[in-house]
Amino acid sequence: SSTSSSTSTTTTTSSTTTSSSSSTTSSTTTTTTTTTSSSSTTSSTAVRTATSTTTSTTTTTSVTTATTATTPAPPAYYCPGTSIGAYCNVTSDTCSMSQPCLNAATCFPDATVPLGYRCGCQTGYTGSTCENDERLCKDDTCWNNGTCIEVNSTTVDNNGTTFYCNCSESFTGVHCELKVNLCVNITCQNHGICQTVNMSWSCICLTPSLYYGNYCEIQTSALKVKQALSKSFASVAIVALVLTCLFVIIMDVLKYVFKIDPVKAERLKQLRAKKAAKLKPKAPNVAIRFQYVA
Template sequence: MPPIGIWIIIQLMISKMAGESFNQPKFSSLPTWNPNATYFAAGNISGNAIYNIFITTDNTIYIPLLDCCSRLPNSIFVTSNNDIYVSIGGSPYSIDAWTLNATSSISSMPVDGPCFSLFVDIEDNLYCSLNTLHKVVTSSIIGSTNSTTIIAGTGNAGSSSDMLDGPRGIFIDRNLSLYVADCNNNRIQLFYFGQSNGITIVNSTEVIRLTPLNCPSGITLDADGYLYITDRYNNRVVASGPNGFHCVVGCSGSADSTSYGLQQPSALSFDSYGNLFVVDTYHDRIQKFLLTTNLSGNTSCDILQPCQNNASCIDSNTSSNGYICSCLSGFYGLQCQIDNRPCKSYTCWNNGICHEISNTEFICICSSGWQGSNCEIQTNYCQNVTCQNNGVCRSLTKNYTCECLGDSYSGRYCQIESNTLVFHQTISKSFAFIAIIAMASVMMIVIVMDIMKYCFGIDVISKDLKRIRQRTKVRKRKTPIIIRFIYVN
């Protein structure tokens, strides 16, 4: 595989939510950032180009560096357990996974092109946007798999609702809805879970400060679901809000290398404080734009919202994290993220009701048609049912049915015969009865005649037999006629 640059890793502070590894800050209604950026990092520190950035909830910053000999960008995603997924941009293409403390990588998902962006959702599915192949593919990272599924696009460039043209940045929310920065179509497409047709939520007709989108590249969402987009060829970052879209940074349109300028930005990410980091691709640098307006609150609990599962967050100056989570019964962990209750939302399947009988034990009250310790087994209603006339029993939800053979039988157990079948059976039985009577009559006549002949000396057919024999003899004794011809002169 092509060599990959060393990660630039900077530890800043505090973790947020264990279920998500990236930051989605909660802002006030109209947040603003200082347009004069702070220089953060540059590709020339190691002779490598910068195309992507990832910031975890503990503010560890990962920057994949594209070495001098590779021509395609490397994308990166880091999970909550610190597994690192990297797209290798050179042929042969692959997505490699680096687990915590590993000394080498393993291939995670087969791909047939370079991934411009990677993402891992809350159900451990890995997504890759194949920019040059006009599609987004996915595969589970649990277990081993050699297959991928196309989740958006067809593999051909196009602008219809089921097609993409040069997709770049992607984002998957908690509802497994997919957001795609569709660069060449100058739009943002939203694909709801299980849907192959996308909905255009931002397109080239959306004028933002007199200028429509021109190749959206990077995309992310804040805690309220508002979009933040790197508008590549407009050299800016734009965002949605309660009053529609507006420009965030790079609003002057300047493409120079000043602290105000951006040129062809490709990606963006937030730290836990709401500061905005933008990959300024053309200048091989990362610009940090400081949040200037307050968040919805200014305490650790307000900023980070770290406590999960309805736990209460208490600000604490004595805690190293700046807060303490007061967990509800059955939950524990720094953010109350570990659910140790016997009854969870997924304990009893198929609408079963879970009842806790102790701190560690439970019992599932299954709905009709299901059984088993977790209501996972469908009840077999055919177990004690016998269908008549060769009918086949099929178990249904909460019921069963007997599938009768042909149209000759019907009823709950195939016990009802059709009128046509009854008529045919009656005719058949009648013919059989007549044949039996005829055969019995013949046999009785023969027996009676034998009794009369041998017991009483009465042979009722002896005269007829004698007459028949005589006729036969006469025919046999008949003198042949010989004709002799005499010649007369």
């Protein structure tokens, strides 16, 4: 019958389609010519299409499974190379993370050494991290704002150093530790004090109201007036003392040499007054009686 012929033809077509595409085309042509009704032909074509789709899907799934097994998927938050961090923006090498090199040294990652890095030190620094400062001119080599200058070892001066301190004004010495004293040969008058300031000397007068000048040798007007008054009072006192002495000497000369006593009459007068006071009768003693009345 037409139904059984269509079924057998469909079976043959399915097997032929799996083996090769050319057999499928041939089988499809045969089925179309032997089928008598349009409905049975449509059913056979639908079955063939479903079978072909299933076979293709199975093949693709097999290829995908094989590919997955060969190349594993990367883990979450995976950073390429030596980068770390949530955004892979941090380098994990020792130089970038700990920055171990000191004194402006350059750090180089090096896996061949135990520390994992090596430091390129600046001139004058040594040590694994350039921590040793062996420079001749350090920050504290020259004092008092002096400038340190390294010199050639063949031109070492008498103090045995290989550096030279260019000292600022008013200082000298190997390390600019000595202050220049320009007051060695300067003598300030009237108790003035000499000081060295900015490579020049000056006398500081202790009493500027009395003395001034480069050596405190000039007297002020106020001092001159005081001195004049002092001399005047001294002169008056001296004159008075001299006159007193002359008076005493003259009186003694008159009395003992010329037997002239200018004060004899006055002296006798005083003696008579004393005698008269002694001879004057005293007032009689009067008894006074007191009576108390109750």
